[in-house]
Structure formats: C-alpha cells, structure tokens
Amino acid sequence: MDRIEKLCSYLDKCTTFADVGCDHGYCTRYMLKNGLCTAAVISDISAKCLQKAETLLKGYIQAGTVKSVCCNGLEGINEDTEQVLIAGMGGEEIVSIFKNSFIPQNFVLQPMKNIRAVREYLLKNGAQITVDEPFESGGKFYFVIKGQRCGKSNNYAESQLEFGLNLSGETTKKYIKSELTKKRAYLERELKSETRLKIEEEIRFIEGVLNEG
Ligand SMILES: C[S@@+](CC[C@H](N)C(=O)[O-])C[C@H]1O[C@@H](n2cnc3c(N)ncnc32)[C@H](O)[C@@H]1O
Known part of the structure; x- marks a missing residue:
C-alpha cells in the first residue's frame, strides 16, 4: 500500500474537511470519493502546487463542494473545520502553522521529520493525542499523529515523546x-x-x- 493510501486510512468521516499543504489533492479526493465529508477546503502556500489539486478536483470545485485557498498554513481555514489534515511537511513547519493560527478541532498529521517537536507542542497546548504510530511504505517509516483540541492533554513518557504513543506496536x-x-x-x-x-x-x-x- 502506498503512503497516501495508508495515510488516508487514518481519516474519519466528518462534515467539513481541510487538506493543508494539499499539493496533488489525492487525500481530498479520497474523502470525497468515499463520501467521508460533505465539504472540503484544499489549501497550499504554493499556487503552483495548489493548481494540481484544482485540476484533480475541478468537478467538485465547480459543484461548490470544494473551495480552494492559496495561503500559509491555517490562515485561510475556518477554525470550525471539523477535521484538518497536514501531511508531508517538516514537524517544525507544522508547529509554526499552529503557533500562527490554532490547533484544529480534529487533526491528522504526518510530519516528515522533527516529530517530537509536534508531540511536545500539542501536549503543551491542550491537545489530546489518540493515535501516534508509524506505518511503513516503500521501505520507509512515516508517523501519523491524530487527535483533538480539547483543553486537556494526555501524559507522555520520555520514550513516547521519542517513539510515539504505542510502544508495543509491531511497526x-x-x-x-x-x-x-x-x-x-x-x-x-x-x-x-x-x-x-x-x-x-x-x-x-x-x-x-x-x-x-
Ligand atoms: C511534500 S508536499 C505534501 C503533499 C501532501 N500533503 C502529501 O502528504 O502527499 C508538501 C506541500 O506542503 C506545502 N506547504 C509547505 N509549507 C506550507 C505552509 N506553511 N502552508 C501551506 N502549505 C505548505 C508545499 O507547497 C507542498 O505542496
């Protein structure tokens, strides 16, 4: 299974969905094709990258189901969006996006590096992490961090800050x-x-x- 397919399997059914740093737009297409959201926002800091998703999702944009926003991080995203995906960026970039805006209500993150920085920021800022584990694709490991902004964080041991929540998991x-x-x-x-x-x-x-x- 490729990275996108595995990543998408962590996404939940929701009303509103935002794919921040969407690039190709495959994750939003997965949500829509599977009837997992009723409305979506695709966003990217790069107009050129965003254009790829706009082409892929042209029909949905014309129908008004998908809105496209060229912006930095969450700046153009409504804080009430039910589920936000931020994948394929460095952990420091994801932390800086949160610092500039907000921690989303429900988030699925897939930082490429500096994952510990993401964990520490979320836990210091009232987010609950429910899933934090690696998956394998193409001979590489990728971490997914999933959770909610709820005002009360869970506790992590030092080993979990380093390697994720599920230390006994096979992967x-x-x-x-x-x-x-x-x-x-x-x-x-x-x-x-x-x-x-x-x-x-x-x-x-x-x-x-x-x-x-
Ligand atoms: C490697 S791609 C990942 C695409 C897709 N999310 C995935 O996981 O396959 C990273 C994308 O994030 C965008 N990006 C980087 N920093 C960003 C920021 N601060 N705000 C929005 N988009 C950003 C880049 O332009 C690029 O399209």
Whole structure:
C-alpha cells in the first residue's frame, strides 16, 4: 500500500474537511470519493502546487463542494473545520502553522521529520493525542499523529515523546530497532569522543525502551 493510501486510512468521516499543504489533492479526493465529508477546503502556500489539486478536483470545485485557498498554513481555514489534515511537511513547519493560527478541532498529521517537536507542542497546548504510530511504505517509516483540541492533554513518557504513543506496536518496535541499527552503525565511524559518548547514551536509552516493551 502506498503512503497516501495508508495515510488516508487514518481519516474519519466528518462534515467539513481541510487538506493543508494539499499539493496533488489525492487525500481530498479520497474523502470525497468515499463520501467521508460533505465539504472540503484544499489549501497550499504554493499556487503552483495548489493548481494540481484544482485540476484533480475541478468537478467538485465547480459543484461548490470544494473551495480552494492559496495561503500559509491555517490562515485561510475556518477554525470550525471539523477535521484538518497536514501531511508531508517538516514537524517544525507544522508547529509554526499552529503557533500562527490554532490547533484544529480534529487533526491528522504526518510530519516528515522533527516529530517530537509536534508531540511536545500539542501536549503543551491542550491537545489530546489518540493515535501516534508509524506505518511503513516503500521501505520507509512515516508517523501519523491524530487527535483533538480539547483543553486537556494526555501524559507522555520520555520514550513516547521519542517513539510515539504505542510502544508495543509491531511497526513501532520495528522502527525503534531500525533506529538502533543506524546508531550502532554510526558508532563504527571515527567520531569525536563527546559525539561517541552521546551516541552511546542514546543507544542505551533505545535498548532500555526495547527491553521495557
Ligand atoms: C511534500 S508536499 C505534501 C503533499 C501532501 N500533503 C502529501 O502528504 O502527499 C508538501 C506541500 O506542503 C506545502 N506547504 C509547505 N509549507 C506550507 C505552509 N506553511 N502552508 C501551506 N502549505 C505548505 C508545499 O507547497 C507542498 O505542496
């Protein structure tokens, strides 16, 4: 299954949906084709990227089911939108989008890197994270973070801030093992002693997480 298909399987049925940083628009097409939303907004900071989604969803735009907005992050998105998807961007970018605007009512996020920064921001700012796990596609791991803005955050252990909510999940374990392998391979290189000590400490931490799980 490809990344888009797996990502879409995390989306819920809702009334209003927004696909922020939509690019091609495939996720919005999935929502509409499957009758999972009644209205959608496609948005992107790049007019050129947005045009791809506008072409794909032309019929829905003409019918008034889809609105297209060229904007930075959530700036052009109504705060009442029931479910917002932000996928394929860096974690720092996603945090900056929230800081500039708001945390959506219900969100599905798929940060490409700096995932911990996203977790920390959500948990410090009253969001509840209900799903936070990796999936595999094309030999790579992708994390999905799903939850709600509800005013009361859940608690995360240090290991969960690093590797997600579901430490005992099969794919999470596989991901953690792959991180361990990468760090062990890194130790084979010629390193400054302080870097070596840091990596060794990280390895002990990861081994501890695997032993606990
Ligand atoms: C790699 S594509 C991901 C497309 C799609 N969401 C996916 O997951 O396949 C990232 C898209 O996010 C857009 N983007 C980056 N920063 C953005 C921001 N601050 N606000 C809106 N769109 C942004 C880019 O223009 C690009 O189209």
